[in-house]
Amino acid sequence: MSHGATGQSTSQRTPHPPRSSQSAGQAKNSALRGWLAVAGLALGVFSFVTTETLPIGLLPSIADGTSVSVGAAGFLVTGFAMVAAATAAPLTVLTGRMDRKWLLATLMVFYIAGNLLAMVASTYPLLLAARTIVALAHGVFWSIAVSIAVRLVPERHAVRATSVVLGGISLAAVVGTPLGTVIGQSTSWHVAFACVGLLGVPVLAAALLFMPALPAQGSGNLRTLFHVLRHRTLLAAIGVTALVMSGHFLAFTYVTPYLEEVTGVRSSLIGVLLLVFGGAGLVGNFAAGAVVARALRGSLIGSSGLLAVVLAVMWAGGASTPLAVTMLVCWGVLYAALPVALQTWVLQAVPEESEAASSWYVAAFNGAIGVGSLIGGLLTNASGLRPTMLAAAVFVAGATALAAACGRDGVQRRD
16 A cells, blocks of 8 residues: 555656656747847848948949949938838837737848849839838838847846847948948949848748747837837937937948048058957947946946047047057947947836837937938038047037936836
8 A cells, every 4th residue: 555655656756857857848949949039130130230231332333333323322321221210110110019020020021022122123213112122121120129039038138138139230340241342342232232132031030930929019009109208218218329329420431531531541451440340349249238237327328428538539639540440449349339228228218118119219220320421421521530520429428418317217227
């Protein structure tokens, strides 16, 4: 009896370890699939940023191939940013009820189709239409990418997932845009667009294979766009984003002629320095992932404040090659840390409508590209290249002051 009871008890207990082991294995597999999906999102960021900036290095050949001026060809970049900025918020909200897995897959189909259309385009209007298709997907992708990533991992890894996804920005600067330019110059710009278009295929595959169903969390109502703006914290985050990114692009758009004419760097070395800038950005991006998780406010104020100092030093001592190169490296590290901090701030500002909030962030970010570049161009034409660094420092300092004025309640530390 005792033996029978013991045997029965043993027979009842014996299956437990395998079930526990199986459960642990399923959890481990689920975690792995989540991080693979996050890696797919990072590749998506890399793809979209590379596509956005690809025409910059190919403007002369695109202009020749479509029989337009270089200035008109340049609108393929500025117009792209304008479309993304104008449509990010409304399109994100209008797709707010769509499962995020299938929305992401749809966006990648548009991305691939737009770039393949650019591959076969022989006229400027058709190429502009192709760029518009990708730009429409671009704004929505940026609005949902990070909010999707933080849903794929445990909450304690949210900032790390954010830094992984946004690491695609720096990687595009180091690898994507330079490699796309080399491909386009050695073959044709049609081939370059085909290559970046094919980058969307593994992103689409990752979404379909590794991403679970992610029911929409938004309302799908345009009124939500204005509702989230009632949050003063979000307004502050948008304002800081607009100021700091306008300052960055005001100066960085003209960093190549600045280094050549003010610092005296040989043209042959500019590409190397820009690669160094991008490499420093990778370091700053992943370092920010650790720092932002512990002290969001401190990392945001520290990064923007130090960037303002770096830009001011570039203005004052830009004629010194060692100093300018050192500041360029610091610039790369500090700038790359800012999107991680800003995006985390936005997600925390309105957690119940994170995608609608992110869409305003995307609009501010892309709008700042156009505004900063425009102001930099006007300033360069009026006063030369050197004042662009000082003006940029003023913009970034203003962003730092606004972030500091929000106080601890406005920029919360993530526990």
